[in-house]
Amino acid sequence: MAKFLTNREENYSQWYNDLVIKADLAENSAVRGCMVIKPYGYAIWEKIQAELDRLFKETGHVNAYFPLFIPKSFFSKEAAHVEGFAKECAVVTHYRLKNDENGKGIVVDPAAKLEEELIIRPTSETIIWNSYKNWIQSYRDLPILINQWANVVRWEMRTRLFLRTAEFLWQEGHTAHATRQEAMEETERMINVYASFAENSMALPVIKGYKSENERFAGALDTFAIEALMQDGKALQAGTSHFLGQNFAKAFDVQFTDKTGKLDYVWATSWGVSTRLMGAIIMGHADNNGLILPPKLAPIQVVIIPIYRNEEQLSEISVKAEKIKKEFLALGISVKYDDRDNNKPGWKFADYELKGVPVRLALGPRDIENGTVEVARRDTLAKETVSIEGIAGHVKKLLDDIQENIYRRAFEFRNENTFRIDKWDDFVSVLENQGGFIMAHWDGTAETEEKIKELTKATIRCIPFDSPEEEGKCIYTGKPSKRRVLFARSY
RNA sequence: CGGGGUGUAGCGCAGCCCGGUUAGCGCAUCUGGUUUGGGACCAGAGGGCCGCAGGUUCGAAUCCUGCCACCCCGACCA
Numbered sequence: 001m002a003k004f005l006t007n008r009e010e011n012y013s014q015w016y017n018d019l020v021i022k023a024d025l026a027e028n029s030a031v032r033g034c035m036v037i038k039p040y041g042y043a044i045w046e047k048i049q050a051e052l053d054r055l056f057k058e059t060g061h062v063n064a065y066f067p068l069f070i071p072k073s074f075f076s077k078e079a080a081h082v083e084g085f086a087k088e089c090a091v092v093t094h095y096r097l098k099n100d101e102n103g104k105g106i107v108v109d110p111a112a113k114l115e116e117e118l119i120i121r122p123t124s125e126t127i128i129w130n131s132y133k134n135w136i137q138s139y140r141d142l143p144i145l146i147n148q149w150a151n152v153v154r155w156e157m158r159t160r161l162f163l164r165t166a167e168f169l170w171q172e173g174h175t176a177h178a179t180r181q182e183a184m185e186e187t188e189r190m191i192n193v194y195a196s197f198a199e200n201s202m203a204l205p206v207i208k209g210y211k212s213e214n215e216r217f218a219g220a221l222d223t224f225a226i227e228a229l230m231q232d233g234k235a236l237q238a239g240t241s242h243f244l245g246q247n248f249a250k251a252f253d254v255q256f257t258d259k260t261g262k263l264d265y266v267w268a269t270s271w272g273v274s275t276r277l278m279g280a281i282i283m284g285h286a287d288n289n290g291l292i293l294p295p296k297l298a299p300i301q302v303v304i305i306p307i308y309r310n311e312e313q314l315s316e317i318s319v320k321a322e323k324i325k326k327e328f329l330a331l332g333i334s335v336k337y338d339d340r341d342n343n344k345p346g347w348k349f350a351d352y353e354l355k356g357v358p359v360r361l362a363l364g365p366r367d368i369e370n371g372t373v374e375v376a377r378r379d380t381l382a383k384e385t386v387s388i389e390g391i392a393g394h395v396k397k398l399l400d401d402i403q404e405n406i407y408r409r410a411f412e413f414r415n416e417n418t419f420r421i422d423k424w425d426d427f428v429s430v431l432e433n434q435g436g437f438i439m440a441h442w443d444g445t446a447e448t449e450e451k452i453k454e455l456t457k458a459t460i461r462c463i464p465f466d467s468p469e470e471e472g473k474c475i476y477t478g479k480p481s482k483r484r485v486l487f488a489r490s491y
Numbered sequence: 492c493g494g495g496g497u498g499u500a501g502c503g504c505a506g507c508c509c510g511g512u513u514a515g516c517g518c519a520u521c522u523g524g525u526u527u528g529g530g531a532c533c534a535g536a537g538g539g540c541c542g543c544a545g546g547u548u549c550g551a552a553u554c555c556u557g558c559c560a561c562c563c564c565g566a567c568c569a
Contacts, residue, residue, distance in 0.1 A: 013562090013563085014562085014563095017562080028560080028561065029560095030559090030560075031560090032559085032560065032561090087567070087568090088567080088568070154568075154569080156567080156568060156569090157492065157566075157567055157568080158565095158566095158567080158568085163569085164568070164569070168569080170569085236569090237569060238569090239569090240569075272569085273569090274569060276569055306527095307527065307528050308527070309526080309527065310527095341527090343527095343530080344526085344527050344529085344530075344531060345527060345528065345529070345530095346527085346528085346529035346530050346531085347529085347530045347531090348529095348530090349528095349529050349530080350529070350530050351530080353529095362528065364527090364528055365528090366528070367528095374528075491568095491569085
């Protein structure tokens, strides 16, 4: 089986690329590093969006929209921020084209040079804080809890569908608060929202923690992240939440009068997840037969495939199938009845497996006769024949079961591939031979972190919130350390 | 951005080294028929600016130059 997919064990990254293309999620476009997200892939993104949007609103946030373009001068107001993003910015310098004088197509009109160049947003802190300046005068104007769904551009050297593209879709929350504590609470709240989304909806266990100074967001005082382990033993940063302190308020001069009448700078956070989550879902669950979508994010949760020898049988099956379909819809289960006659059932079975549809029902003459239906689950590929009576309830439970099972599977995989390591040689050999998460001591210096990265390509993914205090010696320098941190090679 | 590879029908590829009839194969597509419980079969048909732009030549998919895109390995990064 799976003769259309590269084997995962043979070539992991080719397997990933094949899967994205063959499951019809996305493809490369004519523009370097930019992808076309195809309807099936976009449908998954829409499910992700819908659930996250619900969670954001539940925690008091509202949506708004800010411009795609950021004047260059805004960008340079926060020093660390510009430093971090300068190398990957797309810049608009002109606003008009004209016919080439040699009659060969069109050229940029040099007369139409912009007074001030516009940066295509790689992230929106600066353009947003420029607005916040006008919105905030008093503590009564706070907090501001805004999220925006947008596209951003980061001119990446090397791109991969969903994991790293020059343009990507994301959401970015930008909040403003009266106190340090409130902003810190918000930063924590949102990393928790991301973590529970990852675990409950994406069925992927994640580790929450602080980023080391090196890995922090440009302009942040603290960055929290969730890190997931992929099947090839590499880590994927799945979401970040930043405590920005008063950096952007100071850069954009956003002050407010507090309850005591004193002027102070506003405290800020920002937080985001992107279409990269698609990559996490793929690499977290999929197998050699294709995608395995968590039922909660599957655009099609159940597919019904008719098996028939003639038109008569088909119409009989179709009547039954449409009836079942209604029962599913009544329970809020999304279902597709695939009665296309250009492919045989076996072809459809393989195709829906490739696309990761959690549950497949096959309905044939045998079933019509016996009042049964064949139920196949994508996660285990197990098949059973059950009574057609009460099928919707049965499948609903099965979907919950699949959601739970793939989470458990990913959880066990992560546990089996998380190592507590105290010797440098072991550290290197685990990274070389199997990958995975490594919990090891670190002396807390950026130099050591840098050196370890240089030698092993592993970085500190995060300092887990729940990493207990424990006396130890740095894995590389042997200097004293108070807690273990999470190392891994990463995407 | 450095090193390596690739680009020929919707997809996967052969042809290129050594220039020369009408550019070929498999899958897919269309038509007709037989089929349909794990990627069906037979017969026929359609589909090509040989990545793009220049150059060499009587003649270029094939040789040369430039550009574009993709893949792999580095540096950078969500």
